[in-house]
Amino acid sequence: MAEKDLVSSQAGLAAAISIESGPGLGEGTEPVRARSYWEQVWIRFRRDKVAMASGFFIIFLVLVAAVGGPIAAHFLRHGPNDIFFTGVNDDLLPVGPWTHIDDTLHPGQQTLLILGADGTLGRDEFLRLLYGARVSLEVAVLSTIGVMTIGIIMGVVAGYFRGWIDASISRIIEVTMAFPALLFIIALAATVGERLNNITFGIFGKGVVTLVLVFTVFGWFYPARIVRSSVLSLREKEFVEAARMVGASDMRIMRSHVLPHLVAPIVVVSTLIVAQYILAEAGLSFLGLGVKLPTPSWGVLLAAAPDFYTSVPWLMLWPGLAVLFTTLAFNLLGDGLRDSFDPRSAQH
């Protein structure tokens, strides 16, 4: 009873103050406007200079990957797979950066190799780097979509239904985690890769589909675990109870009440996973198990570099730097997004 009095006396105090100071108190100041969740996230994100810069870099990169190659090829008047015997010097080494060579496609004219030639075949390293961006991003983004799709479905189902469904999905996750993934990826690339590599759907390079499938099969457990643990706590929330009470089906609750709360972790994890798969593509193509020649990718370009390792060291510099900046941008963007979605995480 005493407690109730105390509360009501405090409420009365506020009322008293507002009566004393009159309605003029709020005049002159702008009306307070409620900011939506996304507005707040955007405001926090905009303040993060590093994350903004990374975002712009990624947009630029996507543009380069989409149209940069064809535009450059138009102006240079040759393609990424055109072979120039003039791109090799007398020591049988690829010519260096910014070299004008005789254009064998247009006799009597000269053409420019901005970053030099890519190897003994004398292809344009610069164009291959631009077209390689497309292939590397294709693999990374498609793998991320595959991994996230399976991961989200498995995670939501396991976390929402619990019981034996959760138990069996969790066991599958544990088994997948225990697999020496890289060894199995190599094994798969060696046995089924030969046949899968020919599936290109007419738009992808040879090997892209293989990489995406293999990465998806061995990578989905990571998002699945994150999603599952979030859903386990989300399903106990009052709004889920309320939705169930008014008769919403499980499917509807998962889709309209649980999934929207997962957007933040999904966006952050996807960004970080893209960075992982850019590295993974480069790694497997370096070993000769990923994207197949003549399709250029950053891994394929990196794989060619050790042949000219002592004489033309810059050949390993370009693809390596491309991979470094891209993964760096995705990692920084992911960190920035995480801090914007959840400001408490930024305190660490």
Added chain:
Amino acid sequence: MFQYIVRRILWAIVLFLTITVVAYVIFFIIPADPAQLACGQRASPECLRNATRNLGLDKPVYEQYGKFLTRLVIHHDLGKSYFNRQSVNTTVLNAAPVTASLVLGGALLWMLVALPIGVLSALRPRSLLDRTSMVFVLIGISAHPVWIGLILSYVVGFKLGWTPITGYCDFFNPSTGCGGPVQWAYHMVLPWITFSVLFAALYVRMIRANVMEASSEDYVRTARAKGAPEHVVIRSHILRNALLPVVTMLGMDIGVALGGAIFTETIFALPGLGQTSLSAIQNFDLPTVQGVVVFATISIIVFNLVVDLLYAVIDPRIRLS
């Protein structure tokens, strides 16, 4: 405690069975015709017939797998190479020490780097050390390990000439031109560094986060409030709790790292398991690839089991539950 151990061992057996089934399917069911591979390009019908019989391809699939499993578990036999008819056991046992020295040496190096840096930068957040190490962490997780290896071997090995660029020297056996612990370590310096950059970065970040989280716990405040000296608080209250998960992570990551060793082995021409499996793939030598995969899997399972059991010993909370 006893129940925990039994559960872990049973789980390890389940894992082993699952992984060998998958490995078996990938290697002997999916490829069009193992007999064709075993006999080579221009196979005589006689060879094909013999191979089909010897490999047991005329039997049902589960029987083939059963035979494979019995051979593996009871005779510890991984089969014979299609390529040079050598026993896969010999090949794997020759390559395993190379990979082991790379992985274990690399793990030691990354822990030596990550422990002090991670702990110090967590205790002094936003200090110069913390900021510098965070920059290196970002570069470490973003740069490709292959690229780091190439750059290191170019700059340190080729330009400066401080270390050998490629090759491996046996630790014990000086018969192969070079040998002994000194030459071994000298040849392994660059591979170890290359191998550990990524993991050192990941571990600095993880240790830092763990230590920071433990520092903000209530029991740390209580310890300080009751007047415990700072070094006791750090050692017994913060580090003990923060570093326990690192042991589990280490156990799991050494398994992952076994795969990552393939890249380092390729760059520095180390004749380890990764190199062996890669060259076997190029020769379509399925038994050898499979041997490496099975061997690596068993090592990973055993390693994780040991770590889990060790964890139960050092963390009383697991023993009691």
